Amino acid sequence: MRNFLGKLKSVGEFKERGKTVLLRVDYNIECEQGKTCDVTRIIDSLPSIKYLLELNSRILIVAHRGRPDGRANAELSLKIAAESLAGLLGRKFISLAGSDIKFPSYPVPYVYFAGGDIRTLKREAIEKNMKPGDIVVFENIRFYPEEEKLDKNFAKGIASLADIYVNEAFSVDHHSSVSVAMLPLYLKNYAGFRLMDEIKNLEFVVNSAKKPLVLVIGGAKITDKAKMLNVLIPRSDYVIVGGAMANLFLLVKNYQIGGSFVEEGGYQMAAEIMRNHKDKIILPRDVIVSRNMEGSGILKLIDSVEPGEKIVDIGPETIFDYSEIIKKASTIIWNGPLGVFENQFFAHGTLALARLIASRAKGKAYALVGGGETLQALNQTQMQDYIDFVSTGGGAMLSYLGGEEMPGISALVR
Template sequence: MKIKSIKQIKNLKGKRALVRVDYNLPINKGRLDFKEDLRIRASFETIRYLWKKDATIILISHLGRPEKREKSLSLAPIAKYLSKELLLKVNFMKDDLTKKNISKKIKPGINLLENIRFYKEEESDSKEFAEKLAKLGDIFINEAFSVSHRNNASICCIQNFLPSYAGLHLEEEIKNLSRLLSKNIKKSNRPYIALMGGAKISTKINLISSLLKSTDFVLLGGALISNILKLQGYSIGNTFVEKISKNVVEKICKNKKIILPIDVVVGKKDEPQSACIVRLKDGKKLCKNNEGILDIGPETVLSFSKYIKSASTLVWNGPVGYFENTAFAYGTFSLARLIASRGKGKTYAVVGGGETISALDITEMEEDVDWISTGGGAMLAFLAGESMPGLKKIVK
């Protein structure tokens, strides 16, 4: 696998570099939550590299899903945050680039365009819009791995008009995640264990299917087990169940590499005192109608721990419980601490997905994991071997 890196560009002095980043922060009570700034910080190395090479930097990002130009989704606060964290002046460009020629307003140093999703052409991967964007720069740099699975104009189509390269962090994403691909797993990398959690099994079916070919075992938790338990005849109350092909679920169930929970914690989301441990072998009725499965149980934690401790390669995506409520957080936090404790030693440990990273952050053990991916859906797509439009001209 060959990656076109910005380090391969011999002379960046005076060059205008269009850098696609992902500054899509969560919004809390109407304000941007800068505590979740992993993806912002991931771009700093590339920004500083370009700055030192005397390139003019033009940052492009999206925020939220605006239907029009909404003040609440402006990138103006992010421009201030960048300036504060980088200790460099950032020129925020709020002008509508479809109505004005903003090229003359680009200043030497760092520039940040307004929310790229203010333009409907962005998500339609408009050729005309991509070409207009491309005219602002000399080269294109993708530093937004987390959206590289999307067919968007500022990620995909723009690469048809400019020489395109990988940012420094994106390059590391590809190198680290590539170690988990089937073709790169050797005997010395085994046992290879995957822990999959989260809310929707439909978003992870392709990845689970791919992992079953490359891993030794796939441990399932979170709401991913809902469809499986229902198919097996368990009464699971108001636990979220997706509409998904019965045949797909049956195929997963029958695979001997799939390891399911042996006990679960049930209850009501907002009532910690309702938490109750139920073993699957004790009967088919796991929940009352007004209850749901909200965590894996202690026996499952012990069971999963044996597999994790045996691993030479580990990948974790998705919490195994509703960890936002401490009554249902034991499973997620216990396994997060164990995975982190195995990393950076004999075990190669990779973690990805927004909620997964949030859970790991609470344990304060992020530094102990070998690689934390900024990609959620992009990480799933890459590991499943799906199309990555944002990498088409960058990775061969």
Template sequence: MRQIRDIRFAKDLRGKKVLLRLDLNRPTEILTILGKIGRISKSCEDIRFLLKQGASVIIISHWGDPQGFDKRLSMESICKRMSRVLRRKIKFVPDTVGEGARAAVGGMKPGEVIMLENLRFNPGEKTNDKEFASRLASLADIYVNSAFGVSHRKHASLNAITKFIPSYAGILLQKEVNNLAYVMHQPNRPFTLVLGGSKISTKIGMVKHLIDDVDHLLIGGALANTILAAKGVKIGKSLCDTGEFKEAKKIIQLAGDKLLLPVDAVVSNKRHKRGEVKDITSLLAGDAIMDIGPLTTDQFKIIIGDSQTIVWNGPLGVAEKPAFENGSLKIAHAIAAARYQAAYSIVGGGNTMPIIKKSKMEDHFSWVSTGGGAMLAFLAGEPMPGIEPLIE
């Protein structure tokens, strides 16, 4: 694989102003819950490194998808949270490329950190506008991208900006690329891919790209519901996307004998709101699948325990409800335990992170990715507009 320009190998950073693109696109309460596996904590390594080198740091990021200014999506609350985690004052500047931003940057001294306002308040961010990118670049001497979670987007602060300023990959981005690249290039076998969540369309690319190297494809959650329904299994009133039957059938065809779907499920109905276990072939019209069942969980755990490479993306049930988190938690523990049998494990996806945190196993995976869609895009071999300009 070609090398990415790594900020750790840049020449003297002392006295330089560094524009650091991070991905802090999470409500502050979620950032708080995730603790050390969240994007704020993981991004602090880049900031500390730059400060140690004598640079001043200008943090830029986005939050949500505003159509112009929206006070609810201001970066100010995230700035306060990051200050607490970093244990260093970060000055918030309610501007991005205007006079307010220029004045704040102009007065910076080495060792100081500021955070600019939400990039997406400017329409030029999402359109990869060169003028907006040029104005951002003019604020600093060096640009660093450590926002892996959005590096599959062709946005001004990720792509166009690299045309106007010396650009490097940050520490977090480099770690993401190195860990994910491992499973794409001769992973140790058996290789097990565990998928949950709801949308087949977001995961079909990854399945196509990795299926030749994958030995087992374990699927749960609403993703499994859609595939089961496409196979003709009656799933009651379970969440299912009938519009994705064509993609579901592609997965069935691609995976063949490698595919393992739930054989039982925890279902909710009028009599059992908190769930009862049923064989997957005996669901009634009023049943809704909420979690993988105990037999499925045991089957998945056996395969995971025998694996040498494991990638997991997406919850295996409605895990945000405590009554239906059991399957996902047990799979989290199984993947964590596999590391002690020399397995290499990567977990990721926004909805997977709270499960990892609740499992208290966050230190027991080889890598916990901060990317959701970016992780899927990278493993699908899709273009990464935020990374490609950094390749030497």
């Protein structure tokens, strides 16, 4: 059983006014053509930011976008995230040029983007130029090779800029890097409100979930979810399988799957799960297949898939079967789409179950949904607000549920 929750200090316990706060957030946002952005992750950070602003804190935001491998990459700049934050807070935005960070003497707080080198910044500049309530978003922390190399001097330099550290970046807490695993060692630290919510809900489904528990899993790779499945399947009453992951289990049961995608190296794991939990595993009995991924596909019983046909969605009988099981649940955990939902012709099964799960949540059942593609599918239904908890953790959620090491969280409890 995991019990981080009782060992963490929430940022709500921090009461000191006028302090400089180093806030690690997840602003790994996706933007179309550099302009229209999904600001969900920024919105998730607002409760902690607004609380700190009530305390007249100076807020230094450290975050990342993408995987620039320790090199500057204009396409992965955090400037657009800083602009989005300013818009959400109703503040004006100013981009500071160069590495010599000087803040204009404006009478009201702003959101600043500091694109210069954080390694050259000194505490004196912060105290001299930042007013209480000012927010500075630094450039992508992953532009610095020291971030992933766990450079001690890099960590000490950044930590010297602030009085306290707040972690509001659950999605990267399963990684070992300076900004999540080392900065808390040098500063008084707290967990952000969203981070606390993530842990509260994930610990609930592992330690206290009501029965019957229905696990809905999909997506392409079973190996990415191995440890999570090892923890949750024994606790589950039913395990509904869809997407490319179902292809592995169908192969184990000697069904022909034509030209459908099969994860290399996943067969043995699926076979072991079937041996140990065959009575819990629920597989499709009809599917939608396509040869060229065009058009609406063809409905086939699972024992009628022909060579060259690719399974792209679950069929109506399977949707009915899965729906009847979900209706029995007191707890529902969903991770992974049940078909090629990016194609509107092959999204029906995923969206049908998403709507059903949302309709059962917050009342008849407790529902936890997580995973990047899963959230994209849920958002298509516009019913995400009906889910009890939507985890934006992605890989961190899988690691947490799987009992894996969480360096960013462990650093907060030392």
